[in-house]
Structure formats: C-alpha cells, structure tokens
Amino acid sequence: MKIGVIGGGAWGTALAQVASQGGETLLWSRELEVAASIAATRENTLFLPGVPLSEAIRPTTDLADLSECDAWLVVTPAQHMRRVLEAAPGCPGALLLCSKGIEEASGQLLHQVAREACPGASVMVLSGPTFAHEVAAGLPTALTLAAEIEAEAEAVRTRLARPAFRIYLSDDVAGAEVGGAVKNVLAIACGVVEGRGLGQNARAALIARGFAEMTRFGLARGARAETLAGLSGLGDLVLTCSSTSSRNFSLGKGLGEGRQAAELMADRRTVAEGAFTAPVLRRLAEAEGVEMPIVAAVDDLLAGRADVDAVLGRLLSRPLRPERT
Ligand SMILES: NC(=O)C1=CN([C@@H]2O[C@H](COP(=O)(O)OP(=O)(O)OC[C@H]3O[C@@H](n4cnc5c(N)ncnc54)[C@H](O)[C@@H]3O)[C@@H](O)[C@H]2O)C=CC1
Ligand SMILES: O=C(CO)COP(=O)(O)O
Incomplete structure (x- = not known):
C-alpha cells in the first residue's frame, strides 16, 4: 500500500516519517520551501525543525503525484481540506483524515466533507493524543483509527502501525x-x-x-x-x-x-x-x-x-x- 500525505505541516511531516518506515512515502506540501528544504537537507525547517527525516520521504508540491498512491493521509488545516481534496487527482481507495476541526461554512464534520469531495473513497479517521514532535522522535504514542469497515481499517493499520505507534481500531467515525x-x-x-x-x-x-x-x-x-x-x-x-x-x-x-x-x-x-x-x-x-x-x-x-x-x-x-x- 503506497501512502501519500497531504499537508507538510508538523503533523503531516511526522506522519510521513512514520509511514516511510514501511516504504517510500509521498509528502505533498503547499509551500515550495517545505519541499525544497526536505529535498536539500532532509529537514522540514518551516514546520518541524530539528528532526532528521527519512530518505524514504519524497517531497512534492504537485498534487498530481498523489495519483500513484493507494491511501492518502489528509493533514491540511480543517478549513482548507475540501478545497485541497477537490484539487487533487481523482480519489484513492482509502482516505485517512488526520486533521481536527469542523468546517465552518457547512457545519460538517470532516468525514462528511471528505465523502462529498471524494465519493467512493473509504473515509477513515486517525486521531489521538499525538504531539507531532514526539511522534517524529519515535516516542511511544497510541491513537484511534475509526472506519466503518473493519477489514479496510485493518489493512491500513498493518501498513502504518509500529511498536511505538500503536493504533486501536474503532467503528465510531x-x-x-x-x-x-x-x-x-x-x-x-x-x-x-x-x-x-x-x-x-x-x-x-x-x-x-x-x-x-x-x-x-x-x-x-x-x-x-x-x-x-x-x-x-x-x-x-x-x-x-x-x-x-x-x-x-x-x-x-x-x-x-x-x-x-x-x-x-x-x-x-x-x-x-x-x-x-x-x-x-x-x-x-x-x-x-x-x-x-x-x-x-x-x-x-x-x-x-x-x-x-x-x-x-x-x-x-x-x-x-x-x-x-
Ligand atoms: N501538530 C500536531 O501535533 C498535530 C496536529 N494535528 C492536526 O493536523 C492538522 C494540520 O496541523 P499541523 O500539521 O500541525 O500544521 P502546522 O501548524 O504545522 O502548519 C500549518 C499547515 O497549514 C497549511 N496551510 C496554511 N494555509 C493553507 C491553505 N490555504 N491551504 C492549505 N493548507 C494551508 C500549511 O501548508 C501547513 O501544512 C490540524 O488540523 C491539526 O489540528 C493533529 C494531531 C497532532
Ligand atoms: O492535536 C494535537 C495533539 O494531539 C496538537 O495540539 P495543538 O494543535 O493544540 O498543538
């Protein structure tokens, strides 16, 4: 399962660091300077300074590159999620929402927004007590992965979980x-x-x-x-x-x-x-x-x-x- 992360802020970068332990991981950032600094120095100097990033993270600013990924981790600020998903190329099999918020204009929770923007994708929520800098440093963290279909969540968990990144499943999205x-x-x-x-x-x-x-x-x-x-x-x-x-x-x-x-x-x-x-x-x-x-x-x-x-x-x-x- 190839992972693409949408959003090169602190949390998107930390999640890319986790996912890259299981294979090449695409990290889309809106800012050219984020992609350039990761490519040149293996560090996100803007949003996650001081953390050496894996060689298996491939930075990009081109949303079209996401079409090669099977699952997207969506980590934009909540108010920008719909616009970014609508600009993305098609939809992947699995969409994991990692942002925290409610869309102000519609009053919708993000899984409702994602289902509208990406009909057909299996929408899941990955959330928990997870300061980005601790996850990026490999410190023990536990979180919830919520999905309606357990087998789909299980496949994602198998790809992402690590001993220090413990994922508990739930069906309560x-x-x-x-x-x-x-x-x-x-x-x-x-x-x-x-x-x-x-x-x-x-x-x-x-x-x-x-x-x-x-x-x-x-x-x-x-x-x-x-x-x-x-x-x-x-x-x-x-x-x-x-x-x-x-x-x-x-x-x-x-x-x-x-x-x-x-x-x-x-x-x-x-x-x-x-x-x-x-x-x-x-x-x-x-x-x-x-x-x-x-x-x-x-x-x-x-x-x-x-x-x-x-x-x-x-x-x-x-x-x-x-x-x-
Ligand atoms: N930082 C953390 O420890 C954690 C953050 N989160 C959630 O992850 C989401 C992203 O937060 P962080 O990665 O911390 O971001 P950040 O605060 O490190 O960086 C800001 C992010 O906002 C993006 N952004 C700004 N204007 C934008 C626009 N117009 N369109 C699209 N993107 C825009 C930037 O590109 C950047 O990725 C939030 O919903 C946050 O609540 C969830 C768990 C942990
Ligand atoms: O969601 C977070 C930790 O789980 C990060 O919290 P802040 O967005 O307040 O930094």
Whole structure:
C-alpha cells in the first residue's frame, strides 16, 4: 500500500516519517520551501525543525503525484481540506483524515466533507493524543483509527502501525472526530486558566466539565460515549490541556495574560484549530440545544465580545446542578 500525505505541516511531516518506515512515502506540501528544504537537507525547517527525516520521504508540491498512491493521509488545516481534496487527482481507495476541526461554512464534520469531495473513497479517521514532535522522535504514542469497515481499517493499520505507534481500531467515525475537534476549543480555555493564574484545581475542573460538554455534543451527533472517553477524546483532551506544546493551549495562555486574539493570531504560520472550531461548534450546539458554556466563553473571548473577567464571572455564577452529564 503506497501512502501519500497531504499537508507538510508538523503533523503531516511526522506522519510521513512514520509511514516511510514501511516504504517510500509521498509528502505533498503547499509551500515550495517545505519541499525544497526536505529535498536539500532532509529537514522540514518551516514546520518541524530539528528532526532528521527519512530518505524514504519524497517531497512534492504537485498534487498530481498523489495519483500513484493507494491511501492518502489528509493533514491540511480543517478549513482548507475540501478545497485541497477537490484539487487533487481523482480519489484513492482509502482516505485517512488526520486533521481536527469542523468546517465552518457547512457545519460538517470532516468525514462528511471528505465523502462529498471524494465519493467512493473509504473515509477513515486517525486521531489521538499525538504531539507531532514526539511522534517524529519515535516516542511511544497510541491513537484511534475509526472506519466503518473493519477489514479496510485493518489493512491500513498493518501498513502504518509500529511498536511505538500503536493504533486501536474503532467503528465510531463521528465519535473519533468530535473528540479531536472539541478538545482544541477546551485547550484554549485551559490555556486561559494558566495565563490568568487561576490554579490547577480550576484546570482540572475545566477538563472534567469540558469533557461533559464534549460528551453532550458527541452523543447528540451519534458518537458513542466509550469513544469520547478514549484516546481520540479524553486522551487528547488531557494532553492538549496540559502543555504549552499545544498551539491551542498557548493561544489561550496569551488570552489569559490579557492579549488580544487578533494580535496572537496575526502572522502565525502554524494553525490553532480551536480558534476556527469555536464559533461553528457554538453555532451547532445552540442549534441542537446542547449546552456548552465553556465553548461559548472561548468563542466570546476570541471574538473580543467579552474579556477574561466577564467570561469567568459568567461561568462561576452558573446555577449549581447535579454533576451528571
Ligand atoms: N501538530 C500536531 O501535533 C498535530 C496536529 N494535528 C492536526 O493536523 C492538522 C494540520 O496541523 P499541523 O500539521 O500541525 O500544521 P502546522 O501548524 O504545522 O502548519 C500549518 C499547515 O497549514 C497549511 N496551510 C496554511 N494555509 C493553507 C491553505 N490555504 N491551504 C492549505 N493548507 C494551508 C500549511 O501548508 C501547513 O501544512 C490540524 O488540523 C491539526 O489540528 C493533529 C494531531 C497532532
Ligand atoms: O492535536 C494535537 C495533539 O494531539 C496538537 O495540539 P495543538 O494543535 O493544540 O498543538
């Protein structure tokens, strides 16, 4: 099975590094400088500096080259996925979605977008607690591969899994996606807690109540609770809410320190998906009658509609209720 990776950011590059252990792997990047730096120095100096890359990664900026691959790992930012897939040559047998987000314009989860852009391809979701630099360094990592047809997922797993890259199978595609999308918004909230010095009790409370929001939203979208409590949900939530290695957490930390979202987002080349997911997630939750007060707080902060004190006051004055989800 020949693998092509679409997106030469940090995560696409780390995934190409994993896939290249099983054979030549194509890595498509939008930026000429990414492909040129990998070809010349075996390093993605723009998005994953300091990691020596395998000779088996073949960089390209020509989407047409992907036609030689049996499976594509799609690792573009969520808002750009549809456009890139529509520009790609035909569709492969398997399409593995590795990005985390919800398409803002349509309100669709990415597997829905991919099925529209690539009818006929078998669409799967690969997601979990996976900082790119750790995976690229070969550190132990576990993640979920969700697909409707187990035999197809099994074939992909056989090609990609390694002792330090443990892939667990699931048939809950929506569940695997909801966890990754929602946790990015909650990581921004945890960053705010850190930046504002609200303490570790507050962060733990936010992770637990944020998980309740993720669960409510996921169940409303047909996800299973066990998936949300697994690697792609709770696992990734805990990782991203605990470390400035997370771009979402770092963005929130800046907000908590009193900086403006526009200033923090300006000129950044890396993506903090939670900033794009928050408004659409809030819109969907409100339309479906799902309560997500932390998500709404992050959305208001990012949009500059409220400051940290205002959203904190709002969250802390909510009625006291039973804990159940
Ligand atoms: N970095 C990580 O540790 C992980 C990231 N992810 C997800 O992977 C996805 C990609 O993130 P990273 O690889 O970290 O990216 P990155 O932040 O390292 O790099 C930015 C990426 O965005 C692309 N980009 C910017 N504007 C674009 C446009 N107009 N059209 C198409 N692509 C454009 C760039 O080419 C580059 O690949 C995101 O959805 C992220 O949530 C998932 C797991 C881990
Ligand atoms: O999704 C990630 C780890 O699983 C990466 O998180 P950030 O996008 O916040 O850096």
